[in-house]
Amino acid sequence: MSRLILLRHGESAWNARNLFTGRVDVALTPHGERQSRDAGELLRALGLAPDAAHCSRLRRAWHTCALTMDAAGRGAAPVAAVRALEERDYGSLQGRDREAVLRELGEAEFRRIRRSADARPPGGESLADVSARLLPYWHTRIAPQLTAGATVLVVGHSNSLRALAAHLDALSPTELLGLELPSGIPLLHELDPALRPRRRGGRYLHPAAAPAAEADPERPLRAGAE
């Protein structure tokens, strides 16, 4: 059985200010750094120290990845920082205050722009665009390591990881709309030899979130909205 751990970067400076971020290269907050170390310590404690890691080239992701791998005792393991895992380009929304955009667009359109597969803000990417650049990397670089039995950590962003989770779990459009990935909490997928998840949605590895996820089978797909 292979183990894939998805980890959205820890809290960034713009998460803390509730701004659309996309490809803007902002740093982690001290809280985000702590979340990253905690994630690594948890992985080590659970016997899930990764053999290899892949992360986005944006600093909030590679910094999370480095802190997590160090804390997991795997500071010397191979790490690939790649464009394929970078956050969705949010185009004209980057740098804008979410509350202001919500007021402008109304709830339904705000949700569609953020969470549907095909909405594309001017100058930006849709989630389908993100999948198109991410999945070839998944198939050629990540999947073979998993097939060989490695425990692999993937550190990305709200939307690059939503694209990957949508592929892994074959999410319906409605499930995709509802999928929110929390910052800094590892999400474990145990995969069969064909790399299909043994449990749809995976399982959050967080001392607080895990019991809730166990109690409600739907919860792993939705846990931890920002």
Ligand SMILES: O=C(O)[C@@H](CO)OP(=O)(O)O
């Ligand atoms: O601003 C962004 O880049 C992302 C993640 O913070 O936003 P959202 O959650 O709306 O996809």
